[in-house]
């Protein structure tokens with residue numbers, strides 16, 4: 183039987199035989215990419231992201247599942263003077279048929295990732311998160327009864343809750359920042375039975391997030407000219423580029439890549455600064471001076487990744503280059519105005535990251551970087567939290583263990599091993 187997909191190293195171009203690989207066995211510093219046998223996007227009868235099952239690296243859907251929704255808003259279009267503005271929303275808003283009860287587009291990646299790991303041997307993923315990703319995995323764990331290990335900075339614990347009680351989440355709180363949480367998660371992923379979730383290197387994560395662009399293209403009948411999103415790691419933006427490449431290969435949605443317009447939150451804007459000089463590598467002293475304090479000042483902490491997949495082959499630099507992309511630095515004041523704009527025009531409380539993306543669109547419209555009649559997709563990557571609170575009881579997740587930032591040692595691993603043993 184012809185396999186549904188293969189994995190290819192983007193930099194080297196070779197097929198990677200082991201589809202569970204997260205990096206190139208030939209040693210290229212590159213992301214791997216799925217290559218689907220079906221060049222045509224065939225819509226399935228499933229709902230949510232599994233409508234796009236054809237271009238997801240899984241054989242079966244995880245149901246019921248939510249997905250992104252694409253819609254237009256006369257009010258928002260009028261406010262911005264953009265006649266062909268569409269919104270991709272990944273969050274919760276029954277009026278917009280948006281049912282992601284973990285509140286962000288991280289649920290899209292979590293759905294595809296959990297299903298894939300389950301199909302490939304029921305390994306338990308270890309996820310480092312600044313909050314939203316951890317909540318997405320914890321929420322799905324609670325919904326489907328699949329175990330997950332989540333590692334977050336202690337300051338993010340309050341962002342972890344579920345709408346059904348979570349029985350199968352091993353939550354590690356790290357007294358440090360997101361980078362420290364990543365270090366702890368790397369150590370924990372070596373515990374037998376566990377695997378690193380892989381971040382941007384995980385093809386299921388990227389293809390799950392890419393459904394935002396698939397849904398938009400199917401709804402609008404074409405690939406948009408411009409794509410706006412706020413980025414921390416940039417994984418969602420890389421996914422948008424890859425989804426557009428597949429749509430071009432399909433042939434029915436257009437032949438041009440959307441231009442990526444990506445935003446970060448001042449004063450922490452390393453990708454903006456590196457891209458302005460068209461540098462593939464970061465210079466920490468120029469791009470992230472005084473990072474710990476800069477990170478404390480932003481309104482959207484999920485946008486503060488210090489080691490995003492930027493220079494790696496097939497990463498964000500390549501995505502920006504291929505799409506003639508543009509980066510935007512957005513202040514908290516602009517972000518707050520973006521938040522009010524979305525709330526007033528769509529009736530949704532956006533995630534602060536989505537407010538930052540909106541502010542970038544406001545900048546672009548004012549500067550004439552986008553034309554009034556261009557086809558534009560604004561990715562509102564999260565929101566609807568107030569409505570989730572109204573419609574559901576929220577269950578906070580208590581840390582199974584709290585560790586200091588340098589803890590990667592045997593005691594913690596032994597504790598995790600005992601927990602993993604339950605799942606046999």
Ligand SMILES: Cc1ncc(COP(=O)(O)O)c(C=O)c1O
Nearest residue numbers: 314414415416417418535563564
């Ligand atoms: C709501 C929301 N929007 C945007 C982003 C940025 O996504 P990425 O890290 O894929 O660039 C995040 C990251 O956590 C997020 O939670």
